[in-house]
Amino acid sequence: MMRIIPMKVLALLLLAPLLVACGGSDSGTIRVETAFYPFAYVAEQVGGADVEVDSLTSPGVEPHDLELRPKQVGAVQTADLVVYQRHFQAAVDDAVDQAGRKPGTTIDVAKLVDARDPHTWLDPATMVALTAAVRDRLVELDPDHAATYRANADKLTAALMTLDHDLRAGLAHCERDTIVTSHEAFGHLAKRYGLTQVPIAGVDPSAEPSPAQLASISRLVEKQHVTTIFTEELVSPAIADAIARETGAHTATLDPIEGLSDDTSDQTYLTLMRQNLEAIRKANACS
Numbered sequence: 001m002m003r004i005i006p007m008k009v010l011a012l013l014l015l016a017p018l019l020v021a022c023g024g025s026d027s028g029t030i031r032v033e034t035a036f037y038p039f040a041y042v043a044e045q046v047g048g049a050d051v052e053v054d055s056l057t058s059p060g061v062e063p064h065d066l067e068l069r070p071k072q073v074g075a076v077q078t079a080d081l082v083v084y085q086r087h088f089q090a091a092v093d094d095a096v097d098q099a100g101r102k103p104g105t106t107i108d109v110a111k112l113v114d115a116r117d118p119h120t121w122l123d124p125a126t127m128v129a130l131t132a133a134v135r136d137r138l139v140e141l142d143p144d145h146a147a148t149y150r151a152n153a154d155k156l157t158a159a160l161m162t163l164d165h166d167l168r169a170g171l172a173h174c175e176r177d178t179i180v181t182s183h184e185a186f187g188h189l190a191k192r193y194g195l196t197q198v199p200i201a202g203v204d205p206s207a208e209p210s211p212a213q214l215a216s217i218s219r220l221v222e223k224q225h226v227t228t229i230f231t232e233e234l235v236s237p238a239i240a241d242a243i244a245r246e247t248g249a250h251t252a253t254l255d256p257i258e259g260l261s262d263d264t265s266d267q268t269y270l271t272l273m274r275q276n277l278e279a280i281r282k283a284n285a286c287s
């Protein structure tokens with residue numbers, strides 16, 4: 001008995017450095033830095049448990065005009081992979097430029113799709129393209145987990161294609177095709193599903209409309225019998241409320257999915273897109 005205990009102790013002593021080394025390999029976990037929520041969602045879904053994903057834009061913060069803390073600029077430099085979209089957040093563009101990142105360790109979503117309207121993620125086809133790009137980069141960076149990344153990407157792609165099909169079918173037969181939106185965020189969605197977007201604010205929600213523009217929106221709402229003025233979670237609904245009062249329309253939420261808020265923290269890109277589909281179907285009397 002006296003000999004067995006020291007053996008066990010010895011075994012533990014020998015194993016201890018190995019255990020520490022395994023624990024320490026967390027620093028070898030692939031770390032993905034993303035610009036804002038929809039890109040983080042794709043990285044999380046494709047990366048699964050093998051990848052650590054961070055978003056530069058905090059929940060509840062509207063991502064236009066994001067400013068970065070020095071620590072975040074450092075994170076853009078040290079991350080294994082960065083997913084962002086050029087010409088959407090100048091601070092992120094600058095951080096990527098300063099980081100001097102190795103080729104193949106940065107994904108610019110603007111290079112995957114036509115990004116004249118920056119809200120690319122509201123077209124599920126963009127998210128499919130991003131899913132493939134994230135998968136390919138992760139497979140390169142971490143070949144040991146290639147099978148997992150491929151399986152995760154296949155699963156997300158299937159869900160996005162089902163979403164696309166349901167949006168197309170759900171918006172095919174409607175009494176109206178106009179959506180009056182809080183800011184000009186739905187260009188890609190409108191183009192893909194045959195809608196006409198009438199935005200209250202510009203591409204950037206802080207670009208407020210003039211009184212003449214507001215009057216013109218109100219006239220259009222009345223002429224086209226628009227039932228609903230769409231508001232969003234992260235932008236003040238004051239102007240949308242005023243137009244609704246003036247025209248007798250009501251307001252409903254159409255989420256540009258630029259980030260999650262306290263109210264949507266339990267939602268995902270997929271569930272929010274389905275809520276958007278139902279909101280448009282109701283507003284435009286789709287059958």
Ligand SMILES: [Zn+2]
Pocket residue numbers: 064119183184185203204205256258
């Ligand atoms: Zn926006």
